[in-house]
Amino acid sequence: MMHPKFAVVGHPNKGKSSIVSALAMDDSVQISDTPGTTTKKRSFPLKVDGEILYELFDTPGFQRARRVLAWLEQHDVSADKKHEVVQLFINEHKDDPKFNDEVELLEPIMNGAGIIYVVDGSKPYGEEYEAEMEILRWTGQPSMALINHIDESDYSEEWKRALGHYFKMVRTFDPMNTSLEQHLSILESVAQLKEEWTASVKASIRLFEKYHEQMLDRSAAVISKVIYKSVSLVEKLTFYGEDATKDEKNRIEEKYKERLRALERSTQKSIESIWNHDHLQKEQQSFPLEGMDLFSEETASVFGLTRKELLVTAAASGAATGAGVDLLFGGATLLLGTGLGAVIGGVGAFFAFNELSEVKVLGQTLGKRYLEMGPMENRNFPYILLGRTVYHTTQVAKRSHAVRGVAEFHMDSIFKEKWLNDDLRKSLEKYHKKFRSGKEIEAEELAEYEVLIRDVLKYLI
Amino acid sequence: MNLKSYLDLFELLGTDTSSREERRAFGLVNVVTKNKPLEQLSAWVYENKTKLKKPALSETFSSTLYSMTLLISVIALLFGFLSGVGLLSYNGHEPVNVIYFIAMVVFLPLFTMTLTLFSMFRANVTQSMLVHISPAFWMEKILGLLPNKIEDNLKEVKINPLLANWIVIKRSQIIALAFSFGLLLALLGVVATKDIAFAWSTTLSITPEAFHHFLHTLAFPWRDLYPSALPSIELIEQSQYFRLGDKLSDEMIQNASKLGEWWKFLAFATLFYAIVLRFTMYVLSEFGFKKAIQRSCLSLDGAERLLRDMNEPIISTYANENEQQFIQRHTAYDQMINALDASYDVIQGWAIAKENLSVIADSMKVISPKFFEVGGGNTLDEDMEIIYHSRGEVLLYVKSWEPPTMDFIDYLEALVKRVDKVLVCPVGTLEDKYETEAKEVNVWARKLSMFGSAKVWLKV
Numbered sequence: 063m064m065h066p067k068f069a070v071v072g073h074p075n076k077g078k079s080s081i082v083s084a085l086a087m088d089d090s091v092q093i094s095d096t097p098g099t100t101t102k103k104r105s106f107p108l109k110v111d112g113e114i115l116y117e118l119f120d121t122p123g124f125q126r127a128r129r130v131l132a133w134l135e136q137h138d139v140s141a142d143k144k145h146e147v148v149q150l151f152i153n154e155h156k157d158d159p160k161f162n163d164e165v166e167l168l169e170p171i172m173n174g175a176g177i178i179y180v181v182d183g184s185k186p187y188g189e190e191y192e193a194e195m196e197i198l199r200w201t202g203q204p205s206m207a208l209i210n211h212i213d214e215s216d217y218s219e220e221w222k223r224a225l226g227h228y229f230k231m232v233r234t235f236d237p238m239n240t241s242l243e244q245h246l247s248i249l250e251s252v253a254q255l256k257e258e259w260t261a262s263v264k265a266s267i268r269l270f271e272k273y274h275e276q277m278l279d280r281s282a283a284v285i286s287k288v289i290y291k292s293v294s295l296v297e298k299l300t301f302y303g304e305d306a307t308k309d310e311k312n313r314i315e316e317k318y319k320e321r322l323r324a325l326e327r328s329t330q331k332s333i334e335s336i337w338n339h340d341h342l343q344k345e346q347q348s349f350p351l352e353g354m355d356l357f358s359e360e361t362a363s364v365f366g367l368t369r370k371e372l373l374v375t376a377a378a379s380g381a382a383t384g385a386g387v388d389l390l391f392g393g394a395t396l397l398l399g400t401g402l403g404a405v406i407g408g409v410g411a412f413f414a415f416n417e418l419s420e421v422k423v424l425g426q427t428l429g430k431r432y433l434e435m436g437p438m439e440n441r442n443f444p445y446i447l448l449g450r451t452v453y454h455t456t457q458v459a460k461r462s463h464a465v466r467g468v469a470e471f472h473m474d475s476i477f478k479e480k481w482l483n484d485d486l487r488k489s490l491e492k493y494h495k496k497f498r499s500g501k502e503i504e505a506e507e508l509a510e511y512e513v514l515i516r517d518v519l520k521y522l523i
Numbered sequence: 524m525n526l527k528s529y530l531d532l533f534e535l536l537g538t539d540t541s542s543r544e545e546r547r548a549f550g551l552v553n554v555v556t557k558n559k560p561l562e563q564l565s566a567w568v569y570e571n572k573t574k575l576k577k578p579a580l581s582e583t584f585s586s587t588l589y590s591m592t593l594l595i596s597v598i599a600l601l602f603g604f605l606s607g608v609g610l611l612s613y614n615g616h617e618p619v620n621v622i623y624f625i626a627m628v629v630f631l632p633l634f635t636m637t638l639t640l641f642s643m644f645r646a647n648v649t650q651s652m653l654v655h656i657s658p659a660f661w662m663e664k665i666l667g668l669l670p671n672k673i674e675d676n677l678k679e680v681k682i683n684p685l686l687a688n689w690i691v692i693k694r695s696q697i698i699a700l701a702f703s704f705g706l707l708l709a710l711l712g713v714v715a716t717k718d719i720a721f722a723w724s725t726t727l728s729i730t731p732e733a734f735h736h737f738l739h740t741l742a743f744p745w746r747d748l749y750p751s752a753l754p755s756i757e758l759i760e761q762s763q764y765f766r767l768g769d770k771l772s773d774e775m776i777q778n779a780s781k782l783g784e785w786w787k788f789l790a791f792a793t794l795f796y797a798i799v800l801r802f803t804m805y806v807l808s809e810f811g812f813k814k815a816i817q818r819s820c821l822s823l824d825g826a827e828r829l830l831r832d833m834n835e836p837i838i839s840t841y842a843n844e845n846e847q848q849f850i851q852r853h854t855a856y857d858q859m860i861n862a863l864d865a866s867y868d869v870i871q872g873w874a875i876a877k878e879n880l881s882v883i884a885d886s887m888k889v890i891s892p893k894f895f896e897v898g899g900g901n902t903l904d905e906d907m908e909i910i911y912h913s914r915g916e917v918l919l920y921v922k923s924w925e926p927p928t929m930d931f932i933d934y935l936e937a938l939v940k941r942v943d944k945v946l947v948c949p950v951g952t953l954e955d956k957y958e959t960e961a962k963e964v965n966v967w968a969r970k971l972s973m974f975g976s977a978k979v980w981l982k983v
Contacts, residue, residue: 505821
């Protein structure tokens, strides 16, 4: 059985490409306010391992609808023959540049595609659309209308009244602010166009849900990896003098920071790629979050833990370690281990609030001296990086593929409160501590951390 | 999975350039291994092995490790043998104190095996001191002294610390086994070639009964099977010797033939404590090593991604081919006016109803004797009729938000042939009080500039 096909058609500049871009999750589609940007039909198949489940066509807008309708109406035929006349029109005008756009848009329909007719509900209805709708009626293919809102005004009601005469289903869809639910709801409507298509489109809906899960999984994996790599990162710099100079110490610190920034940048690229936003333009490529550097105080205040939160987290973590000692001695220590652990953890975190990592001079006895920086000692850093990365991921994931132009990531000062609670902080700290320790992290442990991140993403996206 | 396949996987993951589609294709072909990550990785390594540069890193590393282990094992065997010969050296004047040998074949192995057990529990700690004090650890250091070419090759290998620790633990057991075999060989060799008077002696006040009890405990694994391999209380009493002079006691000389019986106990003690238990440790270390390889394979950078790519279906929604780039021509339109005249010969509205036209004209204080709706719901013939009746200057209202279609251009083309001047005037919606947006007017200006008629003007 042939897979279902759907042609997105309509008047020029009514958002056909935006809708296709949003439904196909493809940010490479050319979208502009200049009419005639789309000159050729373009296929967007939904494929699973190469097998097509359905195919979406972006088409040019009607240019000479009245002329085409006049040509069709010259042929006085019964309703069951009307689609043949449309095919005849295509055959006769295939090489006629005058009807290039009409032939391009009618071809997929005559090849069995269902019709998704797009109008702009933010502008008033006009009689000139009737010729287009009449032509589509001549094709005899199942059809539905989508009301897109390019601007804020709302003329939906008059559009619905008019479209109701031509289409059995009229839906509203905003490609610029689409969510997975809206996306799937449009597919649900499309599934009802023809009985034979229902199973396939329903399978596509399930697949889209799976695809979304897949994107969440992959994002969580990438984020977990970058946190682990960044926190456990060790940077080395060889020096030849008696002792390392201040300049050499500054150099290794800068090198260390730059490596961490590069890790963050490459993670952001991966995330954008996972969510099919490879063409995302950012205001500042190097500091994509409103120019906030990874090590700025501003970023720490937005994404990091407060001194108090950090103190509580570190104390709890230290207490847990101390409790292990108490347990070892069967409680004979009168919980001294727990108390001491909490104090050591808390004091350490309090005084090292702004410190990244100590610069160590190593290899002195062996004659080959080098400076070493890392793993990250700053307990706040993983939360800052995690906050930034999660924030970036949610922004990218929620961005519609129809939106063009420079992506602006507006800071959300209460973002941290949305996802980081005390329980999660404790759970995360357990892994951050391991990352800092320099111990090799096993795949299972990283997978457990990944589950925590995935849950956060699922909640936020 | 073994060490070689781990290293092959490490090398392949570092150099692999296969696409997600290729990886998925592999996953689909080898669908029987789905949900068995190690089998999948193993199959992938086997499939891609030919891509490895020769000689493969795994070959170099394994053969170097094998050679080093063999060399050190031979040295350990010799060392064990010589130690055994030394411990059992008998000059005919003084009996051989079995306590030295027991210490060497029972207590030393028990002590080192306890350390090994601790190091096994702590194997996942990168800087495990217990592992670092192992003689096998120093093999790695010896590797550093190898000729430069081999060393450079091996520098590329970054083994998971957990696995590196297990390599050391496992190799340590092999070396210890070799040493123990050396001791056993020495014992058997010396016993076969010499008549040794074994005895036992200690400064501690231990009675023969207590010593027998101790030996009885030590011999628990074999005492029931081979009772003769446990010294009797009489033998223990007869072979106790005190260093009070430089000659053997008369009792010992009288029972010289019995003193040699000790060798059976020593041989069984060596066999059980130094060899069987050590071999058990080796089996345990082999088990831990295999587990470590499995865990390390999954922790390798890129392994998780590879498995994901193999197992997750590729879902794609994007276009098959690239879109033809639309090049927008920015031609300035210079036939523009800012204000309308008070009257025009004809006022037309493109897809604007006649009744709305007069309202728009009133709002703009423009008058005309003729108002026509063109385009929209009109037929082409109706439009031609209107053009036929048009003359002079035509004010043509258009909906600013609707971009000019070729249908409009066709009409304009026909109209300009008939009239002197056409002023295209975009108007906004009634709600916007017919105000237009600049970007909408620009769309019209661009289209008219492409039309390129001296008779057509645009109201901005």
